[in-house]
Amino acid sequence: MSLLDPILILELATIGTCTGFLAGLLGIGGGMIMVPFLSIILAHKGYPADYTVKMAVATSLATIAFTSVSSVRAHNQRGAVLWPVVKVLAPGILVGSLLGAQIAHALPGKLLGILFAIFVAFSATQMFLNRRPEPSRTLPGPLATFGVGNVIGLLSSLVGAGGAFVSVPFMTWCNIKIHDAVGTSAALGFPIALAGTIGYIYAGLGLPQMPPGSVGYLYLPGLFIISAASMVMAPVGARTAHRMDIQPLKKVFAVVLYCLAAYFLLR
Template structure:
């Protein structure tokens, strides 16, 4: 593999891992556009490039989430009873999301991803917290919420933090607990979504060598090597300093990445 490509993937992994630990976003919103750029440059067919970028990004979250989850757990910030209530719906939804994505062509999927990232950037930039108006719902409501988080996360290759964190905050969960719990939820999202992407892409024609379904294994391994190193640093930073200024910087970056995905969808 080209040394410059390895360095680019390592840099992406480091940035995505730090973002995952700091903001509980799973890193997917940052990784998918960059992976799309690299896969396009490497000659991956246009009809597969976005699907593979999303699947590969989701695969990295399996490892990133474990690393950031461990760091948050050391601070006692993860609400494990919330994880247990949301996880069943998340697993179901995370297997449905990639199936929906497979039915979409690359342009439509890129456009949908761009909308999701632009919305998430706006949410991060204005930092409008939902009013803490109620308690967490009972088991059926938590299953339905988990299903929605899983579907959207599996569809766009993200960790679900931009749904789960506002939802938990709205339900009177402290923001640091919400971010930590969201990091823990990234693992069932990524595990179920990764297995689904392997299954749905197994017999897809035109996949590059060393692909496992829609997942490009060499890129996955390189990104993971960097992301698992930086995710704990992001998690520690989240507990040591206000992250408002960093949120604003990330929002600007996300707008630029959303613009790229809109451009990609128009090709």
Template sequence: MDVGLILILLAMGAGGGFAAGLLGIGGGMVLVPFITMIFTSHGFPPEHIVHMAIATSLATILFTSISSVRAHHKHGAVNWRIVAMLAPGIVVGAWVGPWIAKQMNTTVLSVFFGVFVAASATQMLIGKKPAGSRELPGTAGMFAAGGVIGVIAGLVGAGGGFLSVPFMTWCNVRIHNAVATSAALGFPIALAGTLSNIWFGMGTPGLPEYSLGFIYLPALAGIAAASVVMAPVGARAAHRMPVDRLRRVFAVVLYCLAAYMLWKAFN
């Protein structure tokens, strides 16, 4: 790879890692459109570009989540009971998500990603407050919620924070605890999704050299290296800065990225 591409990957990793630590989102929704642009510019097979971008993004969260959650744990913000209740459903869902993605062509997957990211941005902007009496559901409800989070996270290559943070805050979990707990949930999502993308991608014809299933290893290495450094910085910032204001800015960024993916789908 040329030096320019390495610098771009490092910059992407730094931005995604900071976002992961700050908002507990895993960075995937930010990374996928940019990885798609890079793969397109380097002439990767069009029918595999979005699948590979999503798989590579999801794999980076294996490293980002560990770095991010350590920083949040030092603040005592991770609710490990919620992690334990959501994780089983998340693992099942995150394995199924990439299998569903494999059945979709690039256009359909791009549209799904763009629409879902735009919907997530809208939810961030609205920020509707939950009823004061609302609580987390029981074991079955948490398993089902985890399954939904895992499937969609596996489909869009993200850490699931775009669903798990709103879900937890809707159930009256404090926003800083929701962000920290979402960061911890990123690891089981990424692990199951990464193994699934390797398994279902193995033997797929036309994948470029240095691919492991749908994961492009050079991009994974460059992005992960920078994201691990920046995730703790974002986590520390989350405990010092007005998160609501930052979420509004982040929502605008998501709208721009969603627009790109929709443009990509129809061009």
């Protein structure tokens, strides 16, 4: 597979455009779109099936680091990032993300794909339910919040997501406004991506039959092209989110997620 294949570049740029916009609009980090389509591209190029999902997850995490910076800037300009919440959740997230990468390396690729399908279906269900929190709920104490960070980091690292599928419902459950929860989740995507990417690079070093341009499980051409497109589109999505009611759109997107989950299970 040539690194300069124009079809490959176009495919990766299309993934980046879609995931960047959705990251800014819905705070989802883009992994739910990026992982299935990148794994399909790599599988069609003939690389080992046990690697493709892990490479897609690792590349998704690395891309989230870039997308997060761009998305956070847009949300922060509107005062929608709660930095005290980021500060208490980030340490647990770092630990959980490093651990998640090592667990993913030990899992068969097919099992990781099934876990990803379950994650996508869960995320879609959360979007449909849209439960409102009790007004009396607040964030738990530091120890419990550290534990929540562990869970967010671990699950996100396993499936290549920015953590919004756990962190946004958790924060809204704790009576944080949805726009603030989305903005804060975007900021939490950076420590998830950083720790998870390091873990996947370490776990995949020295493996045979990896695509050219790979470092461990990280696929560098995908990282650079998808990140460039994502960073352009994430602020557009964030501005759109602050101008419209995104709840109806979430229900439409949830249907798309159910279709992606079914595809992964059928594979």
